[in-house]
Amino acid sequence: MLALLPILRLAGLVWTDAVRASDPDLPFADYLDDERLVRLEWGFDDAPGNITFRFTVNATGWIGFGLSPRGDMTGADLVMGGVGPDGTAYFKDYYSTENSFPAEDREQSYTLLSLAESRGQTLVTFSRPLQTCDGQDLAITAGPMRVIYAYGTTDEIGFHANLVGAKDLNLLNFVPRIAEANGKYISATMENVTVPPKGTYYHCRVMRFPTLTAKHHVVQIVPEIEHADMVHHVLLYSCPSHVSTAYDGECYRGHPGDACFGIVAAWAVGGQIFEVPPNTGIPVGGGVAAAFYRLEIHYSNPNGEMGRTDSSGLRLHYTHQLRPHDVGIMCAGVSPSFPIDYDIPPRATKFRTYGVCNTTLFSQIVDPVPDLRVFAVMLHTHTAGREVRVRHFRNGERIGFLGVNADYDFNLQEVTKLGRVKTIEPGDDIVVECSYSTSDRTAPTQMGLATTDEMCLAFLFFYPKIEVVTCISQPDMTSLNQRFPLGGSLSNQKEIEEYERALRNLPQIEIAFANETRFQIYPHGHVRDATETPPFRCNHTTNAAGERASWIWNRASVLFLLAWTVLF
Incomplete structure (x- = not known):
């Protein structure tokens, strides 16, 4: 197969560095091998949703893709498929509990979306839940995972030492080099x-x-x-x-x-x-x-x-x-430059602020307002920031997130591509929520521009571009400060939590403006209720060990074993 590499390059079938993910629903892509013959593209929903893969190999035989705890067959979660000589597609979900023969999974958790051969390549697109609740599958988490692959030049599943490999990928927090x-x-x-x-x-x-x-x-x-x-x-x-x-x-x-x-x-x-x-x-x-x-x-x-x-x-x-499409970048969150008459109290283990953007304001600046396709976000606080969430509401109901960082690190503020492109429709609401910890501070922390102050911002990257560049808010403090005077007088976490709730329930003064000094102000905004998504829990798991004897050993299985295990 390696001898074919120069021919494949001449034929234009080997990807180059200039090739990027072109499907907005599959924004991430990487090569799994040094020769760039095996390519993986993927995108995912907010947890506990689905992840979709497109797996492309420069070959027209069987192809196999899997996830493995250690990069070998022990505990591997696999799919295998291809297009047979008669044009019929085959595709199944497999598992392996040891470094041995893979077995067909009783619960076929992977859904085939498309499988075809074209110009010497085999392309398969499939999806699965991030958490399948199947003991024969691996949960896809926010940490690095070992991706394994193998393929053949024919549809007879067989051993070929050069056509197998593994790579570590952080599928849910992928940062390409x-x-x-x-x-x-x-x-x-x-x-x-x-x-x-x-x-x-x-x-x-x-x-x-x-x-x-x-x-x-x-x-x-x-x-x-x-x-x-x-x-x-x-x-x-x-x-x-x-x-x-x-x-x-x-x-x-x-x-x-x-x-x-x-x-x-x-x-x-x-x-x-x-x-x-x-x-x-x-x-x-x-x-x-x-x-x-x-x-x-x-x-x-x-x-x-x-x-x-x-x-x-x-x-x-x-x-x-x-x-x-022209790209626009919009700043949302808590107003960073207008005076804000509240502080973040000291000695707070957790304190949250909220910035609101009601996109109905856009129609008073831009006409018509198109659907905005958000593909990336950069979240920003200063050193007390611990968590940032950008909630997305439609018709009063939360429909997802435009950005989440539950473990915010001030020293790692990257522009992050979303798992899937999210659409903001006219009238949607955006709420930027930032959580801070001031447990090591003895004085109040102001909201402001200084490094020792705090901010709560989200920069949304979207298309098509519109003239609105900022949509921020601040609470109307006119009725609060008599109950909660500034200066860090709150003495315990219970009072701090009461102060936070009072701030959250205040009217929000929303401001949207364009670059040509056109702006709109709405003084009656509010922070929408957002029921926290409970942690995902499986109601049951399949006993993988009990399934080991249910499959039939056959010649194809033996050859498949050789293809995956000899080099791993």
Whole structure:
């Protein structure tokens, strides 16, 4: 089979680095072998939903895909299938309790969606629940899993030592290793900014991009971080048309560029190279984007070091070959810049804040409002943040999440692709919930811009782009502070929980605005009730050991054993 590799390459049947997942419902993809003959694509629902795989092999014989605790046949959960000589598809769910012959699973937990041969490849698409409650299957969890595969050049299941392998993949938290693209890029960086000796400093550079007379699409964002110990986050905004002068200095000091809020790119601590899906691009140039852009960097200098300079920023790789959809990025959550008259109490083991976005406000800015297809999210708090959830409501009922991080790490704030593209319809509600722990703090924590303050934000990446760039809220505190004065006077967790509930029940002042300073305010918003999803529990499990004697040993099973076990 390896001798065929040069021929397959000439025939265009071996994937290259440029190939990405093209199905929005299967946003993740990886090669399982070094020769790039075996490819896996997948997508998944919110737990406890389903996961869907597309498994493609450059061969037209039988193919096998499985999950294994150790990478061998012991405890493996397998499917095997192909297209027979008469064109009939075959596909079944198997298991193995030892490093021995696999058995046909009594409960066929995998659902075949399609199976075909085309241009020398076998392609099979199938789905299964993340948790099947079948003792002969492996639960798919948020940790790394060992994926195993094998295949043959004919439909007779047989041994071929070179056509078998294994790879570790974190299916539910997959972060691809992306190489920087070749070709043209725009460099948006600072130029030797002197970082002052204070804990928090925001520097802004308003600049004109190179002239692109026609519209182009940014397809990859590469961080250029010179001093990772100081750079807290990087945001690049497009400017409204009235911004016509450059600026290089401290942010929010009265320059017209302070009004630039059309998010083009975002990076925070721990972020890596980010690529948009292949059917999308972030528009720049031409008549669709402003001539000026504002680069904002939040520097954190807690030790007050003097004389340090920085030239961090972003590289935006772009193409003139336009893609079907323009990408928009919208900031949702708790208002980060307007005054908020409440603090997060000290000594709180858990304290939650809420930001609300009712998308009915969009129709007062954009007409018509299309369905928005959300494909990625970046969640953001500061160092007290422990958990972030972006709840999605329709007609008053929660229908899922647009983002969840139940183990938030300030040092790992990546743009995360969703398991499936989620659709926001006009009228839907978005609630960003952040949980904090201040058990090690003796003073209240403010909501604000400083590193020692807190934030609660979610940056939603979606298409098609609309002009709404921000949809945030803050509680109306006019009737609360008499009961709960600021300053950390709450003495125990019970009082803290009562304070949190009181804040949650206050009216929310919602604000949605576009980059051209158009905005809408709704002062009567509220945080919708969200019944917590109970932990998934199986009502029963199948006794795998009791099934071991139910299958028939045959020649195909012996050959299948050889195919999977000799190298594992």
